[in-house]
Amino acid sequence: MENYDFVIIGGGPAGIGFLLQISKDFKKVLLFEEKRIGGDIFYAHKITNFPGFYEIDGKTICFRFENQVKKFKRNIKFEKVLKLKCFKNYVLVKTEKDIYKTRYCIIATGRKEKxxxxxxxxxxxxxxxxxxxxxxxxxxxxxxxxxxxxxxxxxxxxxxxxxxxxxxxxxxxxxxxxxxxxxxxxxxxxxxxxxxxxxxxxxxxxxxxxxxxxxxxxxxxxSIGSSKNLPPINNRNERIILCGSVKSKKMKQGSISFADGVKLAMELSIKLKRGRNENSIKK
Ligand SMILES: Cc1cc2nc3c(=O)[nH]c(=O)nc-3n(C[C@H](O)[C@H](O)[C@H](O)COP(=O)(O)OP(=O)(O)OC[C@H]3O[C@@H](n4cnc5c(N)ncnc54)[C@H](O)[C@@H]3O)c2cc1C
Structure with missing residues:
Protein backbone atom coordinates (compact mmCIF):
# COMPACT_ATOMS: atom_id res chain seq x y z
CA MET A 1 0.00 0.00 0.00
CA GLU A 2 1.48 3.36 -1.05
CA ASN A 3 1.72 6.07 1.60
CA TYR A 4 0.40 9.50 0.70
CA ASP A 5 1.06 12.78 2.43
CA PHE A 6 -2.37 14.11 1.49
CA VAL A 7 -5.53 12.47 0.24
CA ILE A 8 -8.15 14.97 -0.90
CA ILE A 9 -11.76 13.88 -1.19
CA GLY A 10 -13.71 15.98 -3.68
CA GLY A 11 -12.75 17.62 -6.96
CA GLY A 12 -14.88 20.76 -6.59
CA PRO A 13 -13.37 24.25 -6.20
CA ALA A 14 -12.11 23.51 -2.65
CA GLY A 15 -10.38 20.24 -3.56
CA ILE A 16 -8.89 21.73 -6.73
CA GLY A 17 -7.64 24.81 -4.87
CA PHE A 18 -5.95 22.55 -2.32
CA LEU A 19 -4.46 20.27 -5.00
CA LEU A 20 -3.01 23.13 -7.06
CA GLN A 21 -1.36 24.73 -4.04
CA ILE A 22 -0.16 21.68 -2.08
CA SER A 23 1.40 20.12 -5.20
CA LYS A 24 3.98 22.90 -5.18
CA ASP A 25 5.51 21.43 -2.03
CA PHE A 26 4.40 17.79 -1.86
CA LYS A 27 4.29 15.08 -4.50
CA LYS A 28 2.53 12.25 -2.69
CA VAL A 29 -0.91 13.73 -3.14
CA LEU A 30 -4.04 11.94 -4.31
CA LEU A 31 -7.48 13.39 -5.05
CA PHE A 32 -10.65 11.29 -5.23
CA GLU A 33 -13.69 12.46 -7.16
CA GLU A 34 -16.83 10.39 -7.55
CA LYS A 35 -18.44 12.30 -10.43
CA ARG A 36 -16.65 15.06 -12.29
CA ILE A 37 -14.05 17.75 -11.78
CA GLY A 38 -15.66 21.05 -10.79
CA GLY A 39 -18.24 19.92 -8.25
CA ASP A 40 -21.48 21.80 -7.76
CA ILE A 41 -20.41 24.88 -9.67
CA PHE A 42 -21.15 22.86 -12.83
CA TYR A 43 -24.83 23.76 -12.35
CA ALA A 44 -24.35 27.52 -12.06
CA HIS A 45 -26.21 29.47 -14.71
CA LYS A 46 -24.06 32.58 -14.64
CA ILE A 47 -21.03 33.14 -12.42
CA THR A 48 -19.98 36.74 -11.97
CA ASN A 49 -17.86 36.48 -8.83
CA PHE A 50 -14.86 34.45 -10.04
CA PRO A 51 -11.55 36.27 -10.49
CA GLY A 52 -10.50 36.51 -14.11
CA PHE A 53 -13.97 36.14 -15.60
CA TYR A 54 -16.45 38.91 -16.24
CA GLU A 55 -19.19 36.32 -16.67
CA ILE A 56 -18.96 32.55 -17.15
CA ASP A 57 -21.34 29.59 -16.89
CA GLY A 58 -20.77 26.57 -14.66
CA LYS A 59 -20.12 24.04 -17.41
CA THR A 60 -17.43 26.20 -19.00
CA ILE A 61 -15.65 26.81 -15.73
CA CYS A 62 -15.65 23.05 -15.01
CA PHE A 63 -14.20 22.42 -18.46
CA ARG A 64 -11.44 24.90 -17.62
CA PHE A 65 -10.83 23.24 -14.24
CA GLU A 66 -10.48 19.90 -16.04
CA ASN A 67 -7.90 21.34 -18.41
CA GLN A 68 -6.05 23.00 -15.58
CA VAL A 69 -5.66 19.72 -13.65
CA LYS A 70 -4.69 17.59 -16.66
CA LYS A 71 -1.06 17.69 -15.61
CA PHE A 72 -2.10 16.13 -12.29
CA LYS A 73 -3.78 13.14 -13.91
CA ARG A 74 -1.65 10.71 -11.91
CA ASN A 75 -2.84 12.40 -8.73
CA ILE A 76 -6.56 12.08 -9.51
CA LYS A 77 -8.70 8.95 -9.23
CA PHE A 78 -12.38 8.82 -10.13
CA GLU A 79 -13.51 6.70 -7.20
CA LYS A 80 -16.13 7.26 -4.56
CA VAL A 81 -14.77 7.33 -1.02
CA LEU A 82 -16.90 5.10 1.18
CA LYS A 83 -15.36 5.56 4.62
CA LEU A 84 -12.38 6.74 6.62
CA LYS A 85 -10.63 5.23 9.59
CA CYS A 86 -8.29 7.40 11.66
CA PHE A 87 -5.21 6.23 13.53
CA LYS A 88 -2.66 8.22 15.53
CA ASN A 89 -0.24 8.74 12.62
CA TYR A 90 -2.31 8.04 9.53
CA VAL A 91 -5.75 7.67 7.99
CA LEU A 92 -7.07 4.75 5.95
CA VAL A 93 -9.31 5.79 3.07
CA LYS A 94 -11.63 3.11 1.73
CA THR A 95 -12.97 3.72 -1.76
CA GLU A 96 -15.21 1.56 -3.93
CA LYS A 97 -12.05 0.03 -5.43
CA ASP A 98 -9.26 -0.04 -2.85
CA ILE A 99 -7.83 1.14 0.47
CA TYR A 100 -5.29 3.98 0.64
CA LYS A 101 -3.07 5.23 3.45
CA THR A 102 -2.41 8.91 4.05
CA ARG A 103 -0.95 11.16 6.71
CA TYR A 104 -3.68 13.75 6.25
CA CYS A 105 -7.10 13.55 4.67
CA ILE A 106 -8.65 16.74 3.31
CA ILE A 107 -12.41 16.50 3.10
CA ALA A 108 -13.75 18.78 0.36
CA THR A 109 -16.98 16.92 -0.28
CA GLY A 110 -19.28 19.94 -0.39
CA ARG A 111 -22.90 19.96 0.69
CA LYS A 112 -25.84 17.65 0.14
CA GLU A 113 -29.40 18.81 -0.46
CA LYS A 114 -31.94 18.33 2.27
CA SER A 223 -33.94 22.50 -3.56
CA ILE A 224 -34.80 23.36 0.03
CA GLY A 225 -31.37 23.91 1.56
CA SER A 226 -28.30 21.84 2.28
CA SER A 227 -26.28 20.17 5.00
CA LYS A 228 -22.68 18.92 5.32
CA ASN A 229 -21.85 16.03 3.02
CA LEU A 230 -19.44 14.02 5.16
CA PRO A 231 -18.36 10.44 4.45
CA PRO A 232 -18.53 8.10 7.47
CA ILE A 233 -15.45 8.59 9.69
CA ASN A 234 -14.21 6.22 12.42
CA ASN A 235 -12.34 7.77 15.37
CA ARG A 236 -12.08 11.21 13.79
CA ASN A 237 -8.93 13.08 14.84
CA GLU A 238 -6.78 16.05 13.70
CA ARG A 239 -5.60 14.15 10.60
CA ILE A 240 -9.01 14.82 9.07
CA ILE A 241 -9.38 18.42 7.90
CA LEU A 242 -12.50 19.94 6.35
CA CYS A 243 -12.16 22.37 3.45
CA GLY A 244 -14.63 24.51 1.50
CA SER A 245 -18.41 24.42 1.65
CA VAL A 246 -18.51 21.17 3.67
CA LYS A 247 -17.30 23.32 6.60
CA SER A 248 -20.25 25.66 6.73
CA LYS A 249 -23.07 27.32 4.85
CA LYS A 250 -21.06 30.53 4.82
CA MET A 251 -18.68 28.91 2.31
CA LYS A 252 -21.42 28.38 -0.26
CA GLN A 253 -19.64 30.20 -3.08
CA GLY A 254 -17.22 28.57 -5.49
CA SER A 255 -14.65 31.34 -5.16
CA ILE A 256 -14.66 31.11 -1.35
CA SER A 257 -14.26 27.32 -1.45
CA PHE A 258 -11.40 27.59 -3.93
CA ALA A 259 -9.65 30.20 -1.77
CA ASP A 260 -10.20 28.04 1.32
CA GLY A 261 -8.43 25.16 -0.46
CA VAL A 262 -5.46 27.35 -1.36
CA LYS A 263 -5.31 28.87 2.13
CA LEU A 264 -5.44 25.51 3.89
CA ALA A 265 -2.71 24.09 1.64
CA MET A 266 -0.46 27.08 2.34
CA GLU A 267 -1.00 26.82 6.08
CA LEU A 268 -0.34 23.07 6.18
CA SER A 269 2.65 23.39 3.90
CA ILE A 270 4.29 26.00 6.10
CA LYS A 271 3.46 24.09 9.27
CA LEU A 272 4.75 20.75 8.01
CA LYS A 273 7.80 22.11 6.24
CA ARG A 274 8.88 23.85 9.39
CA GLY A 275 8.48 20.52 11.09
CA ARG A 276 6.56 21.98 13.99
CA ASN A 277 4.34 18.98 14.33
CA GLU A 278 5.98 16.47 12.09
CA ASN A 279 9.38 16.53 10.44
CA SER A 280 9.30 13.29 8.54
CA ILE A 281 7.24 14.38 5.54
CA LYS A 282 9.60 14.78 2.64
CA LYS A 283 9.00 16.44 -0.66
C1 LIG B 1 -27.21 26.03 -9.18
C2 LIG B 1 -25.99 26.56 -8.50
C3 LIG B 1 -25.53 27.83 -8.80
C4 LIG B 1 -24.38 28.34 -8.17
N1 LIG B 1 -23.91 29.58 -8.52
C5 LIG B 1 -22.74 30.02 -8.02
C6 LIG B 1 -22.17 31.25 -8.45
O1 LIG B 1 -22.71 31.94 -9.32
N2 LIG B 1 -21.00 31.65 -7.89
C7 LIG B 1 -20.35 30.90 -6.95
O2 LIG B 1 -19.26 31.29 -6.51
N3 LIG B 1 -20.87 29.74 -6.51
C8 LIG B 1 -22.05 29.28 -7.02
N4 LIG B 1 -22.59 28.11 -6.59
C9 LIG B 1 -22.02 27.48 -5.40
C10 LIG B 1 -20.79 26.64 -5.73
O3 LIG B 1 -21.10 25.69 -6.69
C11 LIG B 1 -20.33 25.96 -4.45
O4 LIG B 1 -20.17 26.90 -3.43
C12 LIG B 1 -18.99 25.29 -4.67
O5 LIG B 1 -19.07 24.37 -5.74
C13 LIG B 1 -18.55 24.57 -3.40
O6 LIG B 1 -17.30 24.02 -3.65
P1 LIG B 1 -16.76 22.79 -2.81
O7 LIG B 1 -15.52 22.36 -3.49
O8 LIG B 1 -16.71 23.16 -1.38
O9 LIG B 1 -17.88 21.65 -2.94
P2 LIG B 1 -18.51 20.98 -4.27
O10 LIG B 1 -18.44 21.88 -5.43
O11 LIG B 1 -19.84 20.46 -3.87
O12 LIG B 1 -17.53 19.76 -4.56
C14 LIG B 1 -17.57 18.59 -3.79
C15 LIG B 1 -17.07 17.46 -4.68
O13 LIG B 1 -16.86 16.31 -3.87
C16 LIG B 1 -17.31 15.17 -4.58
N5 LIG B 1 -17.63 14.15 -3.58
C17 LIG B 1 -18.56 14.22 -2.61
N6 LIG B 1 -18.55 13.10 -1.86
C18 LIG B 1 -17.57 12.31 -2.38
C19 LIG B 1 -17.07 11.01 -2.05
N7 LIG B 1 -17.57 10.31 -1.01
N8 LIG B 1 -16.07 10.48 -2.79
C20 LIG B 1 -15.54 11.18 -3.85
N9 LIG B 1 -15.98 12.42 -4.20
C21 LIG B 1 -16.98 12.97 -3.48
C22 LIG B 1 -18.53 15.66 -5.34
O14 LIG B 1 -18.83 14.82 -6.46
C23 LIG B 1 -18.08 17.06 -5.75
O15 LIG B 1 -17.45 17.05 -7.01
C24 LIG B 1 -23.72 27.56 -7.20
C25 LIG B 1 -24.20 26.28 -6.89
C26 LIG B 1 -25.31 25.77 -7.53
C27 LIG B 1 -25.80 24.38 -7.20
Whole structure:
Protein backbone atom coordinates (compact mmCIF):
# COMPACT_ATOMS: atom_id res chain seq x y z
CA MET A 1 0.00 0.00 0.00
CA GLU A 2 1.48 3.36 -1.05
CA ASN A 3 1.72 6.07 1.60
CA TYR A 4 0.40 9.50 0.70
CA ASP A 5 1.06 12.78 2.43
CA PHE A 6 -2.37 14.11 1.49
CA VAL A 7 -5.53 12.47 0.24
CA ILE A 8 -8.15 14.97 -0.90
CA ILE A 9 -11.76 13.88 -1.19
CA GLY A 10 -13.71 15.98 -3.68
CA GLY A 11 -12.75 17.62 -6.96
CA GLY A 12 -14.88 20.76 -6.59
CA PRO A 13 -13.37 24.25 -6.20
CA ALA A 14 -12.11 23.51 -2.65
CA GLY A 15 -10.38 20.24 -3.56
CA ILE A 16 -8.89 21.73 -6.73
CA GLY A 17 -7.64 24.81 -4.87
CA PHE A 18 -5.95 22.55 -2.32
CA LEU A 19 -4.46 20.27 -5.00
CA LEU A 20 -3.01 23.13 -7.06
CA GLN A 21 -1.36 24.73 -4.04
CA ILE A 22 -0.16 21.68 -2.08
CA SER A 23 1.40 20.12 -5.20
CA LYS A 24 3.98 22.90 -5.18
CA ASP A 25 5.51 21.43 -2.03
CA PHE A 26 4.40 17.79 -1.86
CA LYS A 27 4.29 15.08 -4.50
CA LYS A 28 2.53 12.25 -2.69
CA VAL A 29 -0.91 13.73 -3.14
CA LEU A 30 -4.04 11.94 -4.31
CA LEU A 31 -7.48 13.39 -5.05
CA PHE A 32 -10.65 11.29 -5.23
CA GLU A 33 -13.69 12.46 -7.16
CA GLU A 34 -16.83 10.39 -7.55
CA LYS A 35 -18.44 12.30 -10.43
CA ARG A 36 -16.65 15.06 -12.29
CA ILE A 37 -14.05 17.75 -11.78
CA GLY A 38 -15.66 21.05 -10.79
CA GLY A 39 -18.24 19.92 -8.25
CA ASP A 40 -21.48 21.80 -7.76
CA ILE A 41 -20.41 24.88 -9.67
CA PHE A 42 -21.15 22.86 -12.83
CA TYR A 43 -24.83 23.76 -12.35
CA ALA A 44 -24.35 27.52 -12.06
CA HIS A 45 -26.21 29.47 -14.71
CA LYS A 46 -24.06 32.58 -14.64
CA ILE A 47 -21.03 33.14 -12.42
CA THR A 48 -19.98 36.74 -11.97
CA ASN A 49 -17.86 36.48 -8.83
CA PHE A 50 -14.86 34.45 -10.04
CA PRO A 51 -11.55 36.27 -10.49
CA GLY A 52 -10.50 36.51 -14.11
CA PHE A 53 -13.97 36.14 -15.60
CA TYR A 54 -16.45 38.91 -16.24
CA GLU A 55 -19.19 36.32 -16.67
CA ILE A 56 -18.96 32.55 -17.15
CA ASP A 57 -21.34 29.59 -16.89
CA GLY A 58 -20.77 26.57 -14.66
CA LYS A 59 -20.12 24.04 -17.41
CA THR A 60 -17.43 26.20 -19.00
CA ILE A 61 -15.65 26.81 -15.73
CA CYS A 62 -15.65 23.05 -15.01
CA PHE A 63 -14.20 22.42 -18.46
CA ARG A 64 -11.44 24.90 -17.62
CA PHE A 65 -10.83 23.24 -14.24
CA GLU A 66 -10.48 19.90 -16.04
CA ASN A 67 -7.90 21.34 -18.41
CA GLN A 68 -6.05 23.00 -15.58
CA VAL A 69 -5.66 19.72 -13.65
CA LYS A 70 -4.69 17.59 -16.66
CA LYS A 71 -1.06 17.69 -15.61
CA PHE A 72 -2.10 16.13 -12.29
CA LYS A 73 -3.78 13.14 -13.91
CA ARG A 74 -1.65 10.71 -11.91
CA ASN A 75 -2.84 12.40 -8.73
CA ILE A 76 -6.56 12.08 -9.51
CA LYS A 77 -8.70 8.95 -9.23
CA PHE A 78 -12.38 8.82 -10.13
CA GLU A 79 -13.51 6.70 -7.20
CA LYS A 80 -16.13 7.26 -4.56
CA VAL A 81 -14.77 7.33 -1.02
CA LEU A 82 -16.90 5.10 1.18
CA LYS A 83 -15.36 5.56 4.62
CA LEU A 84 -12.38 6.74 6.62
CA LYS A 85 -10.63 5.23 9.59
CA CYS A 86 -8.29 7.40 11.66
CA PHE A 87 -5.21 6.23 13.53
CA LYS A 88 -2.66 8.22 15.53
CA ASN A 89 -0.24 8.74 12.62
CA TYR A 90 -2.31 8.04 9.53
CA VAL A 91 -5.75 7.67 7.99
CA LEU A 92 -7.07 4.75 5.95
CA VAL A 93 -9.31 5.79 3.07
CA LYS A 94 -11.63 3.11 1.73
CA THR A 95 -12.97 3.72 -1.76
CA GLU A 96 -15.21 1.56 -3.93
CA LYS A 97 -12.05 0.03 -5.43
CA ASP A 98 -9.26 -0.04 -2.85
CA ILE A 99 -7.83 1.14 0.47
CA TYR A 100 -5.29 3.98 0.64
CA LYS A 101 -3.07 5.23 3.45
CA THR A 102 -2.41 8.91 4.05
CA ARG A 103 -0.95 11.16 6.71
CA TYR A 104 -3.68 13.75 6.25
CA CYS A 105 -7.10 13.55 4.67
CA ILE A 106 -8.65 16.74 3.31
CA ILE A 107 -12.41 16.50 3.10
CA ALA A 108 -13.75 18.78 0.36
CA THR A 109 -16.98 16.92 -0.28
CA GLY A 110 -19.28 19.94 -0.39
CA ARG A 111 -22.90 19.96 0.69
CA LYS A 112 -25.84 17.65 0.14
CA GLU A 113 -29.40 18.81 -0.46
CA LYS A 114 -31.94 18.33 2.27
CA UNK A 115 -34.82 15.98 1.55
CA UNK A 116 -38.53 16.09 2.34
CA UNK A 117 -38.64 13.06 4.64
CA UNK A 118 -42.31 12.39 3.97
CA UNK A 119 -41.62 12.02 0.24
CA UNK A 120 -38.14 10.48 0.42
CA UNK A 121 -39.32 7.33 -1.39
CA UNK A 122 -39.96 9.39 -4.52
CA UNK A 123 -36.20 10.09 -4.74
CA UNK A 124 -36.75 13.60 -6.08
CA UNK A 125 -33.86 15.13 -8.00
CA UNK A 126 -31.92 18.11 -6.69
CA UNK A 127 -30.23 19.23 -9.88
CA UNK A 128 -31.52 19.84 -13.40
CA UNK A 129 -29.15 17.37 -15.09
CA UNK A 130 -31.41 14.34 -15.62
CA UNK A 131 -34.71 16.18 -15.49
CA UNK A 132 -37.42 14.84 -17.83
CA UNK A 133 -40.32 16.46 -19.71
CA UNK A 134 -41.36 20.04 -20.38
CA UNK A 135 -43.27 21.20 -17.30
CA UNK A 136 -40.95 21.34 -14.35
CA UNK A 137 -41.66 22.29 -10.76
CA UNK A 138 -38.95 23.59 -8.47
CA UNK A 139 -39.71 23.24 -4.78
CA UNK A 140 -37.56 25.75 -2.91
CA UNK A 141 -36.84 29.45 -2.89
CA UNK A 142 -33.11 29.85 -2.34
CA UNK A 143 -30.52 30.99 -4.86
CA UNK A 144 -29.72 27.42 -5.96
CA UNK A 145 -33.42 26.88 -6.75
CA UNK A 146 -33.77 30.17 -8.63
CA UNK A 147 -30.49 29.76 -10.50
CA UNK A 148 -31.58 26.35 -11.76
CA UNK A 149 -34.90 27.78 -12.96
CA UNK A 150 -32.94 30.05 -15.34
CA UNK A 151 -30.98 27.10 -16.75
CA UNK A 152 -34.18 25.09 -17.22
CA UNK A 153 -35.82 28.02 -19.04
CA UNK A 154 -32.78 28.21 -21.32
CA UNK A 155 -33.31 24.51 -22.06
CA UNK A 156 -36.88 25.26 -23.18
CA UNK A 157 -38.73 24.12 -20.04
CA UNK A 158 -41.78 25.71 -18.43
CA UNK A 159 -40.84 26.39 -14.84
CA UNK A 160 -43.07 26.70 -11.78
CA UNK A 161 -41.56 27.63 -8.43
CA UNK A 162 -43.16 26.68 -5.13
CA UNK A 163 -41.48 28.28 -2.14
CA UNK A 164 -42.38 28.31 1.53
CA UNK A 165 -40.98 31.83 1.95
CA UNK A 166 -40.93 35.09 0.05
CA UNK A 167 -37.38 35.17 -1.41
CA UNK A 168 -36.32 37.89 1.03
CA UNK A 169 -32.83 36.38 1.41
CA UNK A 170 -32.01 35.92 -2.27
CA UNK A 171 -30.08 38.21 -4.56
CA UNK A 172 -32.47 40.80 -6.00
CA UNK A 173 -30.97 40.71 -9.51
CA UNK A 174 -31.37 36.93 -9.63
CA UNK A 175 -35.00 37.20 -8.51
CA UNK A 176 -35.66 39.86 -11.14
CA UNK A 177 -34.28 37.56 -13.87
CA UNK A 178 -36.44 34.68 -12.64
CA UNK A 179 -39.57 36.84 -12.62
CA UNK A 180 -38.91 37.60 -16.29
CA UNK A 181 -38.93 33.91 -17.27
CA UNK A 182 -41.93 32.69 -15.27
CA UNK A 183 -45.08 34.10 -13.75
CA UNK A 184 -45.76 30.79 -12.01
CA UNK A 185 -44.14 31.66 -8.70
CA UNK A 186 -45.97 30.65 -5.53
CA UNK A 187 -44.77 32.15 -2.25
CA UNK A 188 -45.64 31.23 1.35
CA UNK A 189 -46.56 27.75 0.15
CA UNK A 190 -47.06 24.51 1.96
CA UNK A 191 -46.97 21.13 0.22
CA UNK A 192 -50.10 19.19 1.21
CA UNK A 193 -49.52 16.12 -0.92
CA UNK A 194 -47.08 14.97 -3.54
CA UNK A 195 -47.56 11.83 -5.62
CA UNK A 196 -46.16 10.12 -8.65
CA UNK A 197 -49.26 9.81 -10.84
CA UNK A 198 -47.94 7.49 -13.50
CA UNK A 199 -44.57 6.73 -15.04
CA UNK A 200 -44.62 10.18 -16.56
CA UNK A 201 -45.19 12.73 -13.85
CA UNK A 202 -46.22 14.06 -10.47
CA UNK A 203 -49.28 15.57 -8.85
CA UNK A 204 -48.74 18.24 -6.21
CA UNK A 205 -51.38 19.60 -3.88
CA UNK A 206 -50.24 22.75 -2.16
CA UNK A 207 -51.48 25.82 -0.39
CA UNK A 208 -50.22 29.30 -1.15
CA UNK A 209 -51.54 32.39 0.63
CA UNK A 210 -54.53 30.40 1.95
CA UNK A 211 -55.54 29.16 -1.49
CA UNK A 212 -55.32 25.47 -2.47
CA UNK A 213 -53.84 24.34 -5.78
CA UNK A 214 -53.62 21.01 -7.60
CA UNK A 215 -50.96 20.88 -10.34
CA UNK A 216 -49.36 18.25 -12.55
CA UNK A 217 -45.71 18.28 -13.56
CA UNK A 218 -43.44 16.12 -15.69
CA UNK A 219 -40.63 16.36 -13.17
CA UNK A 220 -39.64 18.03 -9.91
CA UNK A 221 -36.45 19.56 -8.54
CA UNK A 222 -36.22 19.71 -4.78
CA SER A 223 -33.94 22.50 -3.56
CA ILE A 224 -34.80 23.36 0.03
CA GLY A 225 -31.37 23.91 1.56
CA SER A 226 -28.30 21.84 2.28
CA SER A 227 -26.28 20.17 5.00
CA LYS A 228 -22.68 18.92 5.32
CA ASN A 229 -21.85 16.03 3.02
CA LEU A 230 -19.44 14.02 5.16
CA PRO A 231 -18.36 10.44 4.45
CA PRO A 232 -18.53 8.10 7.47
CA ILE A 233 -15.45 8.59 9.69
CA ASN A 234 -14.21 6.22 12.42
CA ASN A 235 -12.34 7.77 15.37
CA ARG A 236 -12.08 11.21 13.79
CA ASN A 237 -8.93 13.08 14.84
CA GLU A 238 -6.78 16.05 13.70
CA ARG A 239 -5.60 14.15 10.60
CA ILE A 240 -9.01 14.82 9.07
CA ILE A 241 -9.38 18.42 7.90
CA LEU A 242 -12.50 19.94 6.35
CA CYS A 243 -12.16 22.37 3.45
CA GLY A 244 -14.63 24.51 1.50
CA SER A 245 -18.41 24.42 1.65
CA VAL A 246 -18.51 21.17 3.67
CA LYS A 247 -17.30 23.32 6.60
CA SER A 248 -20.25 25.66 6.73
CA LYS A 249 -23.07 27.32 4.85
CA LYS A 250 -21.06 30.53 4.82
CA MET A 251 -18.68 28.91 2.31
CA LYS A 252 -21.42 28.38 -0.26
CA GLN A 253 -19.64 30.20 -3.08
CA GLY A 254 -17.22 28.57 -5.49
CA SER A 255 -14.65 31.34 -5.16
CA ILE A 256 -14.66 31.11 -1.35
CA SER A 257 -14.26 27.32 -1.45
CA PHE A 258 -11.40 27.59 -3.93
CA ALA A 259 -9.65 30.20 -1.77
CA ASP A 260 -10.20 28.04 1.32
CA GLY A 261 -8.43 25.16 -0.46
CA VAL A 262 -5.46 27.35 -1.36
CA LYS A 263 -5.31 28.87 2.13
CA LEU A 264 -5.44 25.51 3.89
CA ALA A 265 -2.71 24.09 1.64
CA MET A 266 -0.46 27.08 2.34
CA GLU A 267 -1.00 26.82 6.08
CA LEU A 268 -0.34 23.07 6.18
CA SER A 269 2.65 23.39 3.90
CA ILE A 270 4.29 26.00 6.10
CA LYS A 271 3.46 24.09 9.27
CA LEU A 272 4.75 20.75 8.01
CA LYS A 273 7.80 22.11 6.24
CA ARG A 274 8.88 23.85 9.39
CA GLY A 275 8.48 20.52 11.09
CA ARG A 276 6.56 21.98 13.99
CA ASN A 277 4.34 18.98 14.33
CA GLU A 278 5.98 16.47 12.09
CA ASN A 279 9.38 16.53 10.44
CA SER A 280 9.30 13.29 8.54
CA ILE A 281 7.24 14.38 5.54
CA LYS A 282 9.60 14.78 2.64
CA LYS A 283 9.00 16.44 -0.66
C1 LIG B 1 -27.21 26.03 -9.18
C2 LIG B 1 -25.99 26.56 -8.50
C3 LIG B 1 -25.53 27.83 -8.80
C4 LIG B 1 -24.38 28.34 -8.17
N1 LIG B 1 -23.91 29.58 -8.52
C5 LIG B 1 -22.74 30.02 -8.02
C6 LIG B 1 -22.17 31.25 -8.45
O1 LIG B 1 -22.71 31.94 -9.32
N2 LIG B 1 -21.00 31.65 -7.89
C7 LIG B 1 -20.35 30.90 -6.95
O2 LIG B 1 -19.26 31.29 -6.51
N3 LIG B 1 -20.87 29.74 -6.51
C8 LIG B 1 -22.05 29.28 -7.02
N4 LIG B 1 -22.59 28.11 -6.59
C9 LIG B 1 -22.02 27.48 -5.40
C10 LIG B 1 -20.79 26.64 -5.73
O3 LIG B 1 -21.10 25.69 -6.69
C11 LIG B 1 -20.33 25.96 -4.45
O4 LIG B 1 -20.17 26.90 -3.43
C12 LIG B 1 -18.99 25.29 -4.67
O5 LIG B 1 -19.07 24.37 -5.74
C13 LIG B 1 -18.55 24.57 -3.40
O6 LIG B 1 -17.30 24.02 -3.65
P1 LIG B 1 -16.76 22.79 -2.81
O7 LIG B 1 -15.52 22.36 -3.49
O8 LIG B 1 -16.71 23.16 -1.38
O9 LIG B 1 -17.88 21.65 -2.94
P2 LIG B 1 -18.51 20.98 -4.27
O10 LIG B 1 -18.44 21.88 -5.43
O11 LIG B 1 -19.84 20.46 -3.87
O12 LIG B 1 -17.53 19.76 -4.56
C14 LIG B 1 -17.57 18.59 -3.79
C15 LIG B 1 -17.07 17.46 -4.68
O13 LIG B 1 -16.86 16.31 -3.87
C16 LIG B 1 -17.31 15.17 -4.58
N5 LIG B 1 -17.63 14.15 -3.58
C17 LIG B 1 -18.56 14.22 -2.61
N6 LIG B 1 -18.55 13.10 -1.86
C18 LIG B 1 -17.57 12.31 -2.38
C19 LIG B 1 -17.07 11.01 -2.05
N7 LIG B 1 -17.57 10.31 -1.01
N8 LIG B 1 -16.07 10.48 -2.79
C20 LIG B 1 -15.54 11.18 -3.85
N9 LIG B 1 -15.98 12.42 -4.20
C21 LIG B 1 -16.98 12.97 -3.48
C22 LIG B 1 -18.53 15.66 -5.34
O14 LIG B 1 -18.83 14.82 -6.46
C23 LIG B 1 -18.08 17.06 -5.75
O15 LIG B 1 -17.45 17.05 -7.01
C24 LIG B 1 -23.72 27.56 -7.20
C25 LIG B 1 -24.20 26.28 -6.89
C26 LIG B 1 -25.31 25.77 -7.53
C27 LIG B 1 -25.80 24.38 -7.20
Missing amino acids: ILKKYSKLKLKNRYESIKGKNICIIGGGEVALDQSLTLFKKGKNVTIISNGNFDKVNKELLKSVKKITKRIYQFSKILDLKKVDKKGYKILFQSRSKNYKKFFDDIIL
